[in-house]
Amino acid sequence: MQTDREISRILLRARVIAPVESEPIDDGLLTVRGERIEAISKYAGEADAIDLGDVVVLPGFVNSHAHLEFSDVERPLGRANMPLPDWLQMTIAARGACSGDRSSAIQAGLAESLRYGVTFVADVAQADFIADDRELDGIAFREIIAPTRGRFDTAVELAQTICETAKQQTGRWPWGISPHAPYTVPLPLLERITPLAVANRTPIMTHLAESPDEIQLLSEGAGPFRDFLESMNAFDAELQPAGRTPMDYLSALAKAERTLVVHGNYLNDAEIDFLASRRDRMSVVFCPRTHRYFGHAPYPLQKMLDAGVRVVLGTDGRGSAPDLDVLAEARFIAQHFPDVERRKILRMITLDAAEALGQAATIGNLTPGKLANFVLVPFQKEHGGDWLSAVLESDSCVRETWLRGQKYLA
Numbered sequence: 001m002q003t004d005r006e007i008s009r010i011l012l013r014a015r016v017i018a019p020v021e022s023e024p025i026d027d028g029l030l031t032v033r034g035e036r037i038e039a040i041s042k043y044a045g046e047a048d049a050i051d052l053g054d055v056v057v058l059p060g061f062v063n064s065h066a067h068l069e070f071s072d073v074e075r076p077l078g079r080a081n082m083p084l085p086d087w088l089q090m091t092i093a094a095r096g097a098c099s100g101d102r103s104s105a106i107q108a109g110l111a112e113s114l115r116y117g118v119t120f121v122a123d124v125a126q127a128d129f130i131a132d133d134r135e136l137d138g139i140a141f142r143e144i145i146a147p148t149r150g151r152f153d154t155a156v157e158l159a160q161t162i163c164e165t166a167k168q169q170t171g172r173w174p175w176g177i178s179p180h181a182p183y184t185v186p187l188p189l190l191e192r193i194t195p196l197a198v199a200n201r202t203p204i205m206t207h208l209a210e211s212p213d214e215i216q217l218l219s220e221g222a223g224p225f226r227d228f229l230e231s232m233n234a235f236d237a238e239l240q241p242a243g244r245t246p247m248d249y250l251s252a253l254a255k256a257e258r259t260l261v262v263h264g265n266y267l268n269d270a271e272i273d274f275l276a277s278r279r280d281r282m283s284v285v286f287c288p289r290t291h292r293y294f295g296h297a298p299y300p301l302q303k304m305l306d307a308g309v310r311v312v313l314g315t316d317g318r319g320s321a322p323d324l325d326v327l328a329e330a331r332f333i334a335q336h337f338p339d340v341e342r343r344k345i346l347r348m349i350t351l352d353a354a355e356a357l358g359q360a361a362t363i364g365n366l367t368p369g370k371l372a373n374f375v376l377v378p379f380q381k382e383h384g385g386d387w388l389s390a391v392l393e394s395d396s397c398v399r400e401t402w403l404r405g406q407k408y409l410a
Contacts, residue, residue, distance in 0.1 A: 009033045010405075011049040015379050016387040017057045019366040020343075020350045024387055030057055032372040035404040039368055052376060055399060056387045058346070059365050060119025060373030062353035063326040065205070065262050065285040065314025068123045069102045070094070071109030073318040081295035084211040085228035091319055102126065109324055110135050114408045116325040117375035117398035120354070120363055122205060122260065122285075122314070124178050136403055139357060141178035141205040144185060144193065147234040152189050159193045163200035176203040181210065182249055183217055183225045186239035190252050203258040203358060205285075209246040209271070210263040211294070218244040247271050254278055258358050260285050262314065264304075265296045272300065276308035283310040283356035286348075288332040290316040301337055305344070312353040327377075327391075327398065334392040342388045372405035 010032050017028030017040055029049060031039040043049065070091075077090045106129065113121055114136055123129070125140035142162045146155035159177050166175040179185040179193055185206070197204050209215065216223035221242040229235035250271060253259045261275065264284045275282050284304060291299055304311050313329045315321050326349050333345050347353075354364025362371050376399040383390040390396075401408045 009038070011046055012052055012057070013043045013046075013049040014052045014057045014376070015054045017366065018346075018387060018391075020059055020346055021365040021367070024056075028057070030366070030374070032402075032405045035371055037366060037368050037370055037372050040366055054379040055376040056379050056391055057366070058117075058375050058377060058391065059350045060363065060375055060401065060403065061117045061326050061349045062312070062357065062359075062364065063113060063118045063121040063315055063324065063349075064260065064283075064312040064353045064356060065287060065316060066109065066113075066121050066123050066324060067317030067319065068106045068109035068121070068324075069126055069129075070105065070317040070319040071112060071324065072105040075318075076293055076321065077319045080293055083224055084213055084294060085224045087294070087320070088228065094319070102129075107135075109318075112324045114401050114403065115398070116323070116327060117377075117401050118324065118326055119373040119375075119401065119403050120357070120359060122176075122357055124205065135408075137172045137363075139176050139203065140173055141176040141203070143178045143180055145180045146189055147184045147186065147229055147239075148236050149239065152192070155185075155189060156192050156196070159196050163196045163202040166202045167200040176205060178205045181207040181214070182244075182246075183214060183229060183240075184234075186236070187244065187248055187252065188239060190249060194252050194255055197256045201257050203260070204253060204256045205260040205262060206249075206253065207262045208249055208264060209261075209266045211296070212266060215246070215266050218246065218248075245271075247274065250274055250282075254282060257281055258356075259283070260312075260356060263287065263291070265291060265299060267300065267304075269303075272304055272307050272309060276304075279308055279310045283312055283352075285314045285356075286311055287314045287316040287321070288329050288336070289322065290320040292332075293320050301333070302339055305340065310352055310356055311348060312356045313348045331392055331394075342392055345392060346388075372402060374402050376400040376402075 012030045016024050018024040027043045029041050029043040078087045119136050121138040124143050129140050144155050162175050162177050179190050213224040217225040221240050259282045262285045315324045315326050330345050330349050351364035354360040377391050378396045379390045
C-alpha cells in the first residue's frame, strides 16, 4: 500500500463532515491521531488544519458481499437476463480456466475497492485466499459446496476447521463460513454446519432465494437447477425433496450469532417478517446491479425496510456487475427506489453494514475512538447546499480514500 508519510496527528477541514449517525457538520473539522478519529467539530480557525475544499467527508464504505476472485474479469459473464443455472455453468468454466493462483485477481479487487472508497469488504473466499498484508480490512467467508452426501463429511471437516480457526483469530481478516446456496448445500448439511458456527461464534454468509429456479427446486425438487445438478452428477433426490422453502433454511441459519442472507430476491412476506424479528443477528445483502443484470422481479426493498429488516448492500463480483463500486450500488437505490430515505441508503454502505458484519465497534460512522476510515466525495456546485444530493445523485468518483488514518494513493 502506498501512503503519505506516517501521521501522528492531523486536522482536516471540509465543507461537510457527515458522520452518518449524527447530524452533518458544515465547515467541519476532523482530527485524526494515528489510526483513530480523535475529534469531530466545527472549524474554528485552526491554523494548522489542511483544507480539503468542497468535499463531503463520509465513513469508509463497507461492501457486504463480493467475490474478489473474479476481479480480473473485464465484463460480466454471459449476457443480461440469462437464467442463473446457465450463468453458473459459465462461472464454473471461468473458475476452471483460472485454476492457478488467484492472489493477483484478489489483490486487484482490493485495490479497486479502495479506489471506490471501500475500506471493509466481506468476501466469499476459496482455499487459496491469504489475508496477510491485504490493503484493506474484511472478513473472508470460506465457501462450502457439497451437493451430494458423499461430500458431506469433508464439508463438515472444513467448516469445523474454519470455525475453530476463526475463534482464535485476532488479525484484520478473520474467517467466516459461506455455505454457498440451497442447491449446493442441502438442508441436512446446513443443519450440521450451523451448530459449528454457533459454538465458535463464526459469522455465516449464504445465497438464498436468489432466483425463481431455486424456489422451484425447493418446492418441487425439479426444474432448471435439477437439470444443472444432474449434468454434473451432483443431484440427490433424497437431499432435495419437494415441499421445502427458504424458510427452512432461514430457520436453521437463525441459530447462528450472525448471518448474512445474500440476495433474498424472492423471499415471501413470512420470510421477510422472520428476518425482521431477528435483525439483531440476521441481515439481507442486496446487490442491486447484479439483480438488474439477471432481470429479476422488482426487489421488495421497501417492504423489507418497512418490516424492519436490516438491508445492506454488496457489489457481488465482476462476473455479474460492472465493477466493485458500492457507492454506485447506493446511487442505483437512490435512482430506482425514490421512496427510500436517502440517509438510510448511506447507512446501507456504512453503519448498517458494519453492524451486520459485527464491526460497528470500530467502523461504520465517524465518531471519536473509531478507526479513521473515511472518504472524500466532491461537492459540486450544481447540488447547491444539498450534501446528500452531492453524494447520491452525482456520477463523481470518490476523490480520496483514507484507511486507518493514512491516505491511499492508487
